[in-house]
Amino acid sequence: MALRGRTPLVLVPVANPASAAALASLGNALAPPVVGEVVLLTVLRQGPAAEEGDDEAAPPALERALADVQAVVREALRTSVMGGHAPEVLIAVAPDPWPEIARVARSRRCESLLVGLSSAAEQAGTAPLERLINEVGSDVVVLRADASWTPDAIERVIVPVGGRGKHDALRARLLGSLGRQSAGRVHRFVRVMPPGTAPEVLAQAERELEVFASEETPHHPEAQVIEADDVVEALAAMAQPNDLLVLGLHQHRGRRLFGEVALRLARRTDAAVLMISHRA
Missing domain, CATH: 3.40.50.620 (HUPs)
Incomplete structure (x- = not known):
């Protein structure tokens, strides 16, 4: 096949x-x-x-x-x-x-x-x-x-989601496998929005994120919407050494690149970072 x-x-x-x-x-x-x-x-x-x-x-x-x-x-x-x-x-x-x-x-x-x-x-x-x-x-x-890192050490998986989250079959497969390996492992989907966003907009964004997360993984995910000026600093402050951050890499003019957000986040946190880049 x-x-x-x-x-x-x-x-x-x-x-x-x-x-x-x-x-x-x-x-x-x-x-x-x-x-x-x-x-x-x-x-x-x-x-x-x-x-x-x-x-x-x-x-x-x-x-x-x-x-x-x-x-x-x-x-x-x-x-x-x-x-x-x-x-x-x-x-x-x-x-x-x-x-x-x-x-x-x-x-x-x-x-x-x-x-x-x-x-x-x-x-x-x-x-x-x-x-x-x-x-x-x-x-x-x-x-x-780090070279000594192991998937068994993962306590929480953090998945940042943009304004229009798009489902990812490869990411969903990974999350499903990690969820089966440890029933107590937390999968947290996070969306960062600008400070001063209206409460009703925040509430709507959280409802949409909850639906998106439940469709991405069946393992009782968490959905969190936070306000911050700097996406990288907000996620770096959230991530702990035993977390796994799952990011997407973007394309520019047909080329797949490491974006500044992904590289800055990898440098700002001790957590393991997994970056997914899809073919064109």
């Missing part, structure tokens, strides 16, 4: 053993029920070829890289198998992981791509990730979290 010309595969590149389990778990949550599958991809960086006559022993850098690949696969597979999943594992050798990830996503016609964005990578810039997002025909989900 193919979804809109693509296979129901979720491609999950994993590079850091510390975050491999969390990414594998989220990948399983994003996969379509029954027909969905997860493909775990780890890329071994290709170094310069050995000169003829060199010692046959692998250099220390290669040995470390091979050990990391083994650790990544072990952690990701352990999480998946213990959760009752059977992912496919791909190991590739390439000089640069970004083009290789894009190549695999295209060749396998993946429905979704889940990518981890470490704090270090965020500080270095999002340009490589933006290039990847625009090179693939998949929905892309970006997780910004």
Whole structure:
């Protein structure tokens, strides 16, 4: 079965053993029920070829890289198998992981791509990730979290909603899976409106948000409308370290970009941030 010309595969590149389990778990949550599958991809960086006559022993850098690949696969597979999943594992050798990830996503016609964005990578810039997002025909989900973060630690999921909230099947699938994993987990939908908004307008907005939230997830969501001048500061003040913020990324002139709101919010909070970017 193919979804809109693509296979129901979720491609999950994993590079850091510390975050491999969390990414594998989220990948399983994003996969379509029954027909969905997860493909775990780890890329071994290709170094310069050995000169003829060199010692046959692998250099220390290669040995470390091979050990990391083994650790990544072990952690990701352990999480998946213990959760009752059977992912496919791909190991590739390439000089640069970004083009290789894009190549695999295209060749396998993946429905979704889940990518981890470490704090270090965020500080270095999002340009490589933006290039990847625009090179693939998949929905892309970006997780910004500490390497030690795990979905099991989520106490509350916060979903900011704009003035005209639009339902998102991928987000709804994720929320449903997270809700099934923990019945006590709170799903809070939030809309930020300008200070001084008339009380009757606020009340109407909250009623509309309650309906929207109940249609997005069946797990007893909360709806909250707040007044604030700065959306980022309001959400950052609300978010706690064990929360998960779920944001949407927008397009500009046909290109998918990290908006200023998403990047500022990721930098202003210790909570994990999940950013969803849909293909054009």
